[in-house]
Amino acid sequence: MTTADDAVDHPRAAGAGRALLPMLTLGNSALYLVYLGVGGVLLPAQIELLDPDGKVGSLGLVSGIAAVFATLFNPLAGLLSDRSGRRNPWILGGGLASFGALALLGQVRTILLVTLVWCLVQATMNCFQAAITAVVPDRVPAERRGVASAMVGIGTPIGSVVGILLAARFVPDSLAxxxxxxxxxxxxxxxxxxxxxREERPTKTEPVPLRRQLAAFAETLKVxxxxxxxxxxxxMMxxxxxxxxxxxxxxxxxIRLPDGMDAPGAQTYLAPVDAVSTLAATVLGGWLSDRLGRRKPLIAVSCVLASATMAVPVLMPTWTGILLYTVLAGIAFGCYMAVDTALVTQVLPSAADAARDLGVLNIANAGPQILAPLVASAVVSLAGYDALYLAGALIILGGALAVVPIRGVR
Structure with missing residues (x-):
């Protein structure tokens, strides 16, 4: 596998033409179109139709099991694409297979089948995601990676907003x-x-044994x-x-919604509000942390704001309250992600193995998606939604405390 610094000399870098950056935005937009449009709208609506009384527990179970598949398939697909020396076949295969799996998901009529097929969707999507994520270090010269990362990042709010708006149009009568x-x-x-x-076929290289790769992952967390x-x-996640x-x-x-507004309709309003506030905070947070030369205080402030924001829907379970919560949460999360990403690049254990170390960090993004549905469904079933916001606030405060022991970054 190439390192972050020598990708420019790799044969696959020859494929980095004018189409690459807009296609990276399109690819990431498509990812979040599925993750938010399906995972945030269509899947909960489908589970509610199949199990109206036990929908909270069923969504937690389905999401938790499927997230295990996502966590397993992402590094596995990345490893296989590394060994094949190609990204495009995995991107194409994952995208086409996702189409088939999503079409099948719209036809199933039991919670068991929904679970199995949603796991299949997660597996196919993560084949696509693992390969397209590796394109930037593969094909983009080091001096242009900031722009490339920004183009990838733009796809997240675009895909999220379009996915939610599109999916909401088919709830509840036309889910398929x-x-x-x-x-x-x-x-x-x-x-x-x-x-x-396009990508060129690379020259054959000796693959690193799987045991050595797993040992390297474990070593990373010793720093x-x-x-x-x-x-x-x-x-935080x-x-x-x-x-x-x-x-x-x-x-x-x-939440007490206005007369005539349902949950899908509310999501179509909240999605662009969240996207705008998150984008604005991402840009401002990244710029401010560079300007001040400080990362840890901004991360701590973002976590504290995100935690405090959890109180808004508890104290104001109204449309005004959820709008205010969406704006504040978007600001907190956007600033956190921008600054924390910058901090992580400064504490990587090995500059020569940046892709590997960031892959380890991705477990911190994917792992909570396994635990969160199971924890949330248990909390809601036992104590209701107010308790869920309280639990979320306490967990996020733990994220603020975790940056305190970091010594290598101010």
């Missing part, structure tokens, strides 16, 4: 059509990417600063996902 359409967009993005962004950054990211994965049901059962 919604799955089919979102799957078709995913497949089209994969076809366009591989058609317009104290990186370990604390990992813990902080894990806690756990608190965030515990609440956000249940937003559909929170809007249905906890």
């Amino acid at each position: 059509t919604g799955y089919l359409l979102i799957g078709a967009v995913m497949a089209l993005a994969a076809v366009l990417f591989t058609a317009l962004v 104290a600063d990186f370990r604390w950054a990992f813990i902080g990211r894990f806690l 756990l608190g965030f996902f515990a609440v956000s994965l249940f937003q559909f049901y929170i809007l249905q059962d906890h």
Whole structure:
């Protein structure tokens, strides 16, 4: 596998033409179109139709099991694409397979089958995601990676907003059509990417034994600063996902919406509000941390703000309250991600193995998605949605404390 610094000399870097950056935005947009449009709207609506009384527990179980598949398949697919020396076949195969899996998901009629097929969707999506994530270090020269990362990042709010707006149009009467359409967009993005962004076959290299790669992953977490950054990211994501994965049901059962507005309709308003506030805070937070030369205080402030924001829907379970919560949470999360990402790049254990170490950090993004649905469904079932916000606030505060022991970054 190439290192971050020598990618410019790698044969695959020859494929980095004018189409690469916009295609990276399109590819990442398609990812979040599925993750938010399906995971945030269509899947909860489908589970509610199949199990209206036990929907909270069922969504937690389905999401938790599927997140295990996501966590396992992402590094596995990355390893296999590394060994094959190609990215495009995995991008194309993952995108087309996702279309088939999503089409099938729209047809199943039991919670068991929903669980199995959603796991299949996660597996296919992570084949796509692992390969397209590796494209930047593979094909983009080091001096242009900041721009490339920004183009990737832009895809997240675009895909999230479009996915939620699109999916909401098919709830509750045309879920199968919604799955089919979102799957078709995913497949089209994969076809366009591989058609317009070509890659050359690399020269054969000796693959690193799997045992050595696993040992290297374990060694990474022995570095104290990186370990604390990992813990902080894990806690922030756990608190965030515990609440956000249940937003559909929170809007249905906890928030007093205006007359004539339902949960899908509310999501279509909240999605662009969240995207704008997150984007603005991401830009401002990154700029401010560079300007001040400080990362840890801004991360701590972001976590404290995110934690305090959890009180808003508890004290104001109204449409005004959830709008205010969405703005403040977007600001906190956007600033956190921008500054924490910068901090992580400064505490990587090995500059020559940046891709590997960032892969370890990705566990802190994916792991909470396994735990969050299970923790959240248990909390809601036992104590209700107010307790869920309280639990999320306490977990996120732990993320603020985790940056304190980091010594290598101010």
